[in-house]
Amino acid sequence: MNPAATPDSPDTGGTANPEHVMTAEERAEYERLRRDAAVRHRGVRRAGASVLVLLALLLAPVAVVAAWVQETVSDTDRYVETVAPLASEPAVQEAVINRLTDRVVDNVDVAAVTDSLTRALQDAGAPPRVVEGAEALEGPLRSAVRSVVDRTVSRVITSDVFQQVWEGANRRSHAAVVNMLTGDGDSALRAEDGAVKLDVGEVVDEVRERLVGAGFDKAAAIPDTDRTITLFETEELGKAQDAMRLLDILGTWLPVLTVVLAALAVWTAPAHRMMLIVTAAGVALMMVVLLVALAVVRRVYLDSVPSTALPTDAAATIFDTFVRFLRDSTRTLLVLSLVTALIAYLYGRGRLARAVRTTAGRGTTAAGRALHxxxxxxxxxxxxxxxxxxxxxxxxxxxxxxxxxxxxxPTVGAIALVLGVGVAVLIVLAILAAAGEPADRPAERVPG
Structure with a gap:
């Protein structure tokens, strides 16, 4: 039955009116309206996809940085893993050795030693030449003291002991700061009523036990009250805790939001594959921008650190070590985006894509037929x-x-490994498919 036909009412005896056939002008108008509606629909989808992909690209570098900061700031293990290599860096070790040696030598009063020796020689009636020689010993004695201290400090700093002390100190301090900012956990450092307080209860217990063990029985009466010391009070503590909570939310959900926006852009666009290429290439470009921004920040940081406070090589090592995971994540996302764009392109109708697919198909087919x-x-x-x-x-x-x-x-090496394994599996599957039984031939048709 033609849907264009309209049945007569029952009163007419059931006879049907003649079918209505569109004229050429009506058909042309109908087709034009359909094309206009389709164009408008595609235009709306294209505009919506453009907005979504723009938001995703703008949020991409911010999401990477937020995830890195949140992970480094809130995760003690990740933080320790970040700063642990600094203890074995020669530039940092040299800076620590020089700083400690200067502190120790400054506390040794070499002039007082030489003055005491000079007075002792004068009181003993030593010849003037001997007394003058004793006065001239200050320079060599100071150099000898510095040499001994430097050798001793170097032996400690370059040993495994310093590595263990470094990691332990960073772990304890970072955990205490995180617990203070989040208000979670039970640590010696905590925030209460806008004040940062240090709990010295364990120290009080240790002192009390040692005093009692040494014979001071009255030390057992030391009260358990006043076991906290207020380090400082600040009105900004609440803001710091709010910022920590916001960072925790952003670091967790901002990357998810960015991925969702990118996926919606690809799904909304009329040409899904082309939008996937655009999105992947855009993310790769934003990662390049982020790497350039890190290089600029590094230069600004090195220029702002006085060489008297920290040598340039040590400052560069500290910066590079601290942001190395951020750089690794950025490079990984850059390579992953390029690989995604390349795969999406190879699935298209471009001349190069067709040539690659044809060459690969011929190679796997030849290998499969040889096996067959x-x-x-x-x-x-x-x-x-x-x-x-x-x-x-x-x-x-x-x-x-x-x-x-x-x-x-994941790192760039992980992407290369997964990509290599995936390509190898696809090649093997293509060869196995070409080595299989040929498709059944269609049955011959009998004439007549």
Whole structure:
């Protein structure tokens, strides 16, 4: 039944009116309205996708930095892992050795030693030449003291003991600061009523036990009250805690929001593959911008640190070590974006993409046929692999994406490994598909 036909009312005896056939002008107008509606619909989708991808690209570097800061600031293990290599850096070790040596030598009054020796020689009636020689000993004696102190300090700083002390001190201090800012946990350093207080209860207990052990029995009466010391009071403490909570939220949800916006942009766009290429290339560009910004910040930091306070090489080492995980994450996301854009392009209709696919197909087909001729046919399994090649390819790509998603802090090397394994698996599957049984020939049609 033609839907354009309109049945008569029952009163007319059931006879139907003649079918209404569109004229050429009506058909042309109908087609024009349909095209206009489709164009408007595609325009709205394109505009919405453009807004979404723009938001995603603007948030991408901020999300990377927020995630790095949140992880470094709130996670004690990650923080210690970040600063631990500084204890074994020669430039940092040299700066620490010089600083400690200067402190120790400054506390040694070499002039008082030489003056005491001079007076002793004068009182003993020593010849003037001997007394003058004793006065001239200040310079060599100071140099000898510095040499001994420097050698001793160097031996300690370059040993494993300093590495252990460095990590332990950073772990304790970082955990205390995090607990104070978040108000969580039970640490010696805590915030109460706008004041930062240090709990010395363990110290009080230790002192009391040692005094009692030494024979001071009355020390057992030391009260348990006043076991905290107020270090400082500030009105900005609440703001610092609010900033810590905001950072915790941003570091967790801002990357998720960025990924969701990018996915919505690709899904909304009329041309999904092209939008995926644009999004991936845009993220790669933003990661390059972030790397350039880090280089600029590094230069500004080195220029702002006086050489008298910290040598330039030590300052550069500290900066590079502290931001190395941020750089690694940025480079990883840059490479991942480029790989995604390349894969999306190879699935397209470009001349280079078609040439790559054709070359790869010919190579795997030739290898599979060679296996088949050598008697190593994959049979019906190979035929099924060839029939469902799109599904197997999608499964391999999904498995690679899942591996990177579950990888703990993936690096560029991890991406290269997953990409290499994925390409190798696709090549093997293509060869196995080409080595299978050929598709059944269609049955011959009987004439007549």
């Amino acid at each position: 001729r050598a008697g190593m046919s994959t049979g019906s399994t190979g035929h099924r692999l060839a029939e469902y090649r799109a599904w197997t390819t999608g499964g391999v790509i999904a498995a690679g994406a899942l591996a990177l998603l579950l990888w703990n802090h």
